[in-house]
Amino acid sequence: MDKHSDTNVDGTKRTLSNRHVQMIALGGTIGTGLFLGASTSITKTGPSIILVYLIIGFFFFLMMRGIGEMLYQDPSQHTFIAFISRYLGQRTGYFAGWTYWIGLIFVGMAELTAVATYVQFWFPHAASWVIQVIFLAVLTSVNLIAVRLFGEAEFWFAMIKIVAILAMIATGVFMVFSQFKTPTGQVSLSNLTTGFTLFPNGIHSFIGAFPMVFFAFLGMEFIGITTAETKNPRHVLPKAINEIIYRILLFYIGALLVIMMIYPWHSLSTNQSPFVQVFALVGLKAAAAVINFVVLTSAASSLNSMIYSSGRHFYQLATESHSPLMRHFKTISTHGVPANGILISAVLILFAPVISALPAVSNAFSLITAASSDLYLIVYALTVVAHYRYRQSTDFMPDGFLMPAYKVLDPLLIVFFGVIYLSLFFDTSNLVPAVLGIVWCAGFGFFASREKSTVPTMSTER
Template sequence: MDKQTDINADGTKRALSNRHVQMIALGGTIGTALFLGASTSIKKTGPSIIFVYMITGIFFFLMMRGMGEMLYADPSQHTFIAFISRYLGKRTGYFAGWTYWINLICVGMAELTAIANYVQFWLPHAPSWLIQIIFLALLASVNLIAVRLFGEAEFWFALIKIIAILAMIATGFFLLFTHFKTSSGAVSLTNITSGFTLFPNGIKNFISAFPMVFFAFCGMEFVGITTAETKNPRKVLPKAINEIIFRILIFYVGALFVIMLIYPWRSLSTSQSPFVQVFSLIGLRAAAAVVNFVVLTSAASSINSVIYSAGRHFYQLSLDSNGSFMQHFNHISSHGVPARGILISVTLCLLAPLLSLLPGISNVFALIAAACSDLYLIVYALTIAAHYRYRQSADFLPNGFLMPAYKIIDPLLIVFFGIVYLSLFLDANNQIPAILGIVWCAVFGFFASREKSTVPNVAPKPLN
C-alpha cells in the first residue's frame, strides 16, 4: 500500500498493521473482570459458569459478525455508531452516540480509580489523584502522537495478559498430569465433576450470572473501531472477528476450567483474584505481586482503548452535528488523529482524580458507572437493529463479510440483550443501576428525539 492510500479522506492514517489489530482483538476479549472478578462468577453458579461464558460468548461473536459486516462494507467509518445514524435515523444515532461516549468516559474513570489501587499495592502512601493524573497523561500522549503508537502500546499490554493466562492454563494441565496435591487436595477433574449440578445455587443465580459475564466481554467492539485506521481493513477485519470465538474458548473457558481444576470452586474466596489463589496454592509466593502487575497493565490497556475510542466517537459526534460548539471538534491533527476529541474525553476523565479527593462521592460514582455499563445493552441492540436495516438497504454488499441467517440471528440477539437487561433486576446490587439506565433512556431519548442540530445522513463511501 502506498503512502497515498495510507491516508483516509478525512486525514486519519491507516497505520495499524495486522499484528496490532490481532493483539487489540485479543486484548479487547480479555478484561480485568477475568483476573479479578472470575471468583464471584464461579461462586454464583459453580462449574456451570462455563456454559454462561460459552452462551454469552457466542452471542457476542454473532454481534461482532453483524458489526463487522457493516464495517467491511464501509471501512472508512470510525465508529459503528455511524451505522445507527445511517439506518435508524440521525436522532437515534445522536442518542446512541452520546450514550456510548458517556459510557466510555465512565469506564475510563472507573479504570483510573482501579489503577490507583493497583499502584498503591507497591506504593501505599502515593496519593491516588497523582497516580491517576500521571497514567492519564502518559496514555493521552500515546494516543495524541500517532495511531501506530497506540497500536504498539496495545500490542504489549495484550501480550502480558495473554502470557499470564497461558501460563496458568499450562500450569494447570501440568499439575493435572503429574497428579499434584495442594493443601486443598489433588488437582483433578473431580473438582469439577463431583456432585455436578447445572444450578447448584438455584436457577436465579445462574440467570443473574449472565450480566456479570456480559460486562466482562464489553469492549470487544474496539477491534471494529480500529478498522478505519488499519492497513488492508477488508483483509484484517474478517480474520480478527472470526477468531474471537476461539479466543473466548481458550482464554475465558480455558482459564475458568483450570481454576476449578486446581481449586475446589466452593472454597474460592470472592475477596481475592482467582489467579492469586491458584498461584498461591501451588506455592508461588509472589503470586499477588505478579497478578497485580497483570491487572495493572490490563487496566492501563482499557484506558488506552477508551481514550482511542472516545476520541473517535466524539469526532463522529462532531461530524453528525450542526451545532457551532461541536464544529470545533471535527478536525484531524497533523499526526492523523482526532486530537480535540481525544483531549475533551481525557479532560472529562480527570473527574476521577477529583472524585478521589472528595469523601463520600465514590459510592455515587460507582452507581453512575454501573448504570452506564447497563446502557451498553441498549447501544448494542440498536447496532444490531441497524444491521438488520443495512441488509435490506441499497448499501448491502452481497459479496462482503456476511453474517449468516441475519433474519433469525438479529432478532435473537436483540431478545438476548433484553433478557440480560431484565436479569439485572434479579440481583439487588444491580436494580438501582438498571432503573437509572431506563430513566436515562426515557429522559435523554426524549431530548434526542427533539434534537435539531444533527445533519442529514451521508451516503457511505466505497473503499478504493
C-alpha cells in the first residue's frame, strides 16, 4: 500500500488526520461512562475509585500497545479482529468478529438510550423512540457521506465535552486555592483525605465498581480502527496510541478528583450526572441545562463513533465470508465508505427503544452496558492471545512499534480480563448479562467451531 495514496486497495478513503484520530478515540471513550456512570462508581468506593481508574487505564494502555504493534505491521486492516483470524484460526476469528460487532451494537444502543433521556430534559413529553430515530438518522447520514465529514463532526463533538471537563477542572482548582465554600462545606483536598479508607463500603463494593469503570474505557481501540483511513498510518499510529492514554487519564482522573473535592463523595446522587450536581452546587443557575447539553453531545459523539466502527467491522466480516447474503456488504460506496455495513448496523441499534419498552427491564442503560462489557472482555482476551502468537510468527517486525515485555504482560492482561469478568457477578444488576455471556461463548462458540463460511485470507498489502 503506497503510503502517499489517498485510497486503500479496497476503495476506502484515507483522509483522516492525526487530530481526527485522536478525537475519534476520545469521542468513543469519554462518554456516558464518565458523564453519567461516574456517580455510581464514586458512591461505591469513594476516593479509592481513582485507584480503580488507574488500574484499568494502565491495562487498557498495554492492550493498545499490543493492538498497535500488529496494526503497525499491517496498517491496511480495518479492524484488529482480522489478526485473531490470522493467528488463532479462521473459526476463532469468526467467533470473535461477530461477538465484537454485537458488542458494538450494544454500546450503540446504550448511547442511543442515553440520548433520548437527555433530550427529554427539554422535551419531557416527546416520545423517546422518535428522538432515537431522528438522532440515529442524522448521525448515520454523516457517516455515509464521507470519512472526512465524519472526522470533522467527531472532532467538534469531542471538543465540546473536553472543554466542559477542562472547565470543571479549572473551576475546581480555583475553588481549592480560593478556599471557596459551598452549602456542603469548604472545597478542599480534605474532602478526599479525611477519614479515607480504601474500602469504605467494603471490598465487595470496591470490586463491584470495576465493571462500570471498564465500560467507561470501552472504545479506546477505535484508534486502531481508524488507522487504515489516515493519510500516513505508520506515522500516526504510534503517536496516537502513546498520547491517548495520558489524555484520557487526565480527563478522567482530573475530573473525578475535582468532583470529590467540591462535592463530598458520599452525598452524590446516583440518579444524576455528577457534573450537573457539581455545577449546581457552586451556584451556576443554568447548570442543569448547560451540562445536559454537554452530556447529550457526549452521548451523540460516542454513538457517532459506534456507527463508524460497527459499519467498518461488518464490512470486514463480509469480506471474510462466503455466504451469498454477505456479498451485498462487500462493496464500498462512491464516497469511500462501507455504506451497507453502516446501514445494517444502524438498523440493529434501533432495537434500543424496543429493549427500553420491555416491562421486565427496569434500567435499560445498565442492562445494555453490562451486556456490551462481557462481550468486549471475551474479544479483548482473544486479541491479546493473537498478539502473543504474532510475536512468535514469521510476520513479526522487529523494527516495528513494539510492545515491551510481551511474554509477561500478555498473560497478565488475560488474567486481568478474567478478573473483570468475575467482578460482574458482584453486582446483581450485572448477573444476567454475565451469565448470558457464558451462554453465548458456549452456544455460538460451538457454532463457530463448525462454521466453514469464513476464509483465512487477509490483505497483507503494506
